Amino acid sequence: MEFFDFGTIFFFIAAVVIFFQLRNVLGTRTGNEKPPFDPYTSQKPADAAQPQNGDDADNVISLPRKAGAEQPVKDFRSIDAVAPVGSLINDKLRAIRAMDASFDPKTFVKGVKLAHEMIVMGFADGDRKLLKNLLSKEVYEGFVAAIDEREKRGEKQRSTYIGVEKADITAVEIKGSEAHITVSLLSQMISSTLDNQDNLIDGDPEAVIEVKDLWTFARDVKSRDPNWRLVATEAED
Numbered sequence: 001m002e003f004f005d006f007g008t009i010f011f012f013i014a015a016v017v018i019f020f021q022l023r024n025v026l027g028t029r030t031g032n033e034k035p036p037f038d039p040y041t042s043q044k045p046a047d048a049a050q051p052q053n054g055d056d057a058d059n060v061i062s063l064p065r066k067a068g069a070e071q072p073v074k075d076f077r078s079i080d081a082v083a084p085v086g087s088l089i090n091d092k093l094r095a096i097r098a099m100d101a102s103f104d105p106k107t108f109v110k111g112v113k114l115a116h117e118m119i120v121m122g123f124a125d126g127d128r129k130l131l132k133n134l135l136s137k138e139v140y141e142g143f144v145a146a147i148d149e150r151e152k153r154g155e156k157q158r159s160t161y162i163g164v165e166k167a168d169i170t171a172v173e174i175k176g177s178e179a180h181i182t183v184s185l186l187s188q189m190i191s192s193t194l195d196n197q198d199n200l201i202d203g204d205p206e207a208v209i210e211v212k213d214l215w216t217f218a219r220d221v222k223s224r225d226p227n228w229r230l231v232a233t234e235a236e237d
Contacts, residue, residue, distance in 0.1 A: 082106065092173070092174060099179075109183065112185070113164045119134055119230060120187075121159060128147070139231060156193070156196075156198075160191075162187070164187045165210075177220050178219070179219055179220075180231065181217050182216040185211075186211075187211050188208050189209065192204055214235075217229065218231040
């Protein structure tokens with residue numbers, strides 16, 4: 001009598017086991033299965049595939065698209081909320097969004113407010129390490145020179161930061177992939193300068209003052225580095 005060798009029996013049993021496992025996992029076809037999901041096609045009905053004029057045009061959801069496919073309309077509502085449509089600032093902010101889809105002007109302004117407090121207090125405290133991470137090389141050198149002179153004179157600056165009352169984007173420039181955004185800041189703080197004997201030299205340790213600044217922040221919007229750095233400061237009249 002002929003019989004299978006051990007290797008033949010082993011592969012036969014393995015094939016049967018694999019068949020039943022696939023049947024249990026995948027099931028059998030009934031004729032009612034949904035077609036395979038294609039992430040590159042819209043799930044909207046054909047008559048709703050194209051956005052209409054108005055708000056619907058701003059609600060396009062960006063799905064992965066095949067090479068050469070038409071790009072969806074971008075959502076510029078957050079930009080239109082801070083600068084009038086058709087204005088130079090609006091156009092420049094839209095250009096930044098085109099290069100960096102994650103850019104949002106409201107989020108940017110919130111970051112500027114936080115950076116303003118950190119930089120003002122960092123300068124008052126002489127915190128060079130903090131300032132180095134927030135300032136461009138040129139601005140950092142200017143701040144450090146002022147801190148060095150203050151320390152040589154044995155003076156100390158005491159500041160209490162109250163907060164930012166107003167922050168508005170007033171100018172936008174794009175140089176290649178580097179964006180420069182200028183923000184007008186109106187803040188309140190208490191500030192005074194003391195000598196090495198804690199005698200008052202300047203300011204008032206109790207009076208709240210308003211400070212107006214024009215600060216410009218810059219970033220390569222095509223870079224993976226998300227940080228904006230202060231590149232210019234100016235006192236606003």
